Amino acid sequence: MKSLFDETVKNEIEDRIHKLSNNSVQAWGKMDISQMFYHCQFPLKIALKKEHPPMKPSLLAKLFFKKAMYNDKPWKKSLPTHPKLKVVDAKVFEEEKQTLLKLINEFSEKRTISEWDPHPMFGKFTKDQWGKMQYKHLDHHLQQFNI
Template sequence: MNTLFNIESAETILRRLDNLTETNIAKWGKMDVGQMLKHCQGPLDIALGNQVLHTKLNFFQKIMLSIYKPLLFNDKPWKQNLPTAKEFRITTPQIFLEEKKNLKLRIETFSKKTDVKTWPNHPLFGYFTPEQWGQMQYKHLDHHLTQFNV
């Protein structure tokens, strides 16, 4: 399974990101390329402790999320048009080059934290092992880079 904690996997994601241009069009979804770049920073910010979300879930939501949690870090690609948590929806225009630079910085920072053993809980899914955090971050970025044909 690919993980951002693997040097080659992280470099592959960064190379794909370098191939992304402002003119890339999404194969699915509502975000443009700048919004996607901003969106992808959210989960990295959560893991890095740069952002804290206080999400209240009801019992039904907790049960549903626990069923879907393993799909976040297994080796199967995510399906297209999955719903996005409202906290991670980006609907305002973004500056492409600025968001691309910000995302690259977060990826580089995250991928170097191979020695971290305790990560913040995810606001929706709760506890992840370090391995699961690395796999989930890779999978999320792969999903969106694929969405924009890179």
């Protein structure tokens, strides 16, 4: 599994984001491109301690879903989104795109940190797992828009 802590992988993600336009249409799901950019900011903000969603730790999530966050198996299309991470209101394409790119860079710059705070729902992740999880989430949503 690729990691957002790998500079080449980070650059690949950024290049894919730059290929999207305000007119990009999703292959599945309900979010438009601007909403997807906004949604993809949540996991990065959680890792960077900029967002503290009122999620409760879940034994079920830890036992059955945690490994799926960073393993090599692709996520299924149209997986349900946690209610706290759903985006239904309109967003501004360029603002959300730039914010997402900024957060990707900020996260990637933390590659030397070895101890990370636990995820509010899944608990402790290693640095390696955080990097893979961030990549997997971004990759999933870029594939949603055929990029």
